[in-house]
Amino acid sequence: MLPLLPGIIPFGLIAGFTPVSFGYTWLDSWMGSLLMFAGASQLAAYQLMNEDASIWVILLTVAAINLRYVLYSASIAPHLADANRTTRLLAGYGLTDQIYAVCHRDYPIHNWNLNERIAYYTGGTLLLWGLWQACTVVGAFVGQVIPVFWSLEFMIPLTFLALALNTLKTRAHRVAAITGAIVSFAGLNLPYNLGLILGGLAGILAGVLFRRVNQ
């Protein structure tokens, strides 16, 4: 877990200060970290709220960005099946890319009982959670003193750009990405940020179809 922690510091700071650059207070900024605890979707939610997107578009985008957690959840679930409901809900709230990665790697190779598995999950998650909350709050306070002309809000699309380019593993992924971008661009002036939703759907469809045709 420890080697994964430094990587979230800049992202946590960005998640903290970009909402502030839109005019939100540090508390507003921290609310996203507390209630969602999912960086990319936090950034997307604040960007869309700033663009006055409708609540449905915001929730749909948040859901789309967080869909990967369904897969993580499915992979972790059997190991936590016998935990009580409170533990399972807390584990769900605390699920992250990082804890998924270490549990997915370590659960199958160790012969841990339920309590040991929960302890492993809780320890890693608490570390990550604490660091993430601290980074967003620090980022938000720093953001309040940084002048507007630094244009730090532009780091949201840049962060997404880096995240997106990192997912282009196969040609099918590149087809999904390019289609998503083109459709979103064509729909830039549609109301309620519909271009974004249509772009996402078209991109997913294009990726699936491309893979099917080329297999």
Added chain:
Amino acid sequence: MTQEFIIIVALAGLVTLALKSAFIEGQHYFTLPKWFVDALEFVPPAVLCALIIPGIFKGEVGLIAAFGAVTIDPKPIAAAVAALAFFMTKKTIPTLTAGMASLYLVYWLQI
């Protein structure tokens, strides 16, 4: 903090929790259809790329709010430089640095 803000962030939190807990809670009740699992891997590239577009082609950066408009929008050029930096380094921090630096540069060259 307006009431609308609290409602949106709280609902976004609930949606996130629902997705994260989907299987930890629901494993005894349902399984995922295969087409859904197959489609999931294309969600990040498609949605993230769709999400970048308005951030690059719409709205004004703080520079323009502070110092006035320029002829050529610096955002698309800065994003292209950032993408180039990513392909060269495969790292996030150099990508962000290159993007922000070229945003300032392209703006500054026009005033």
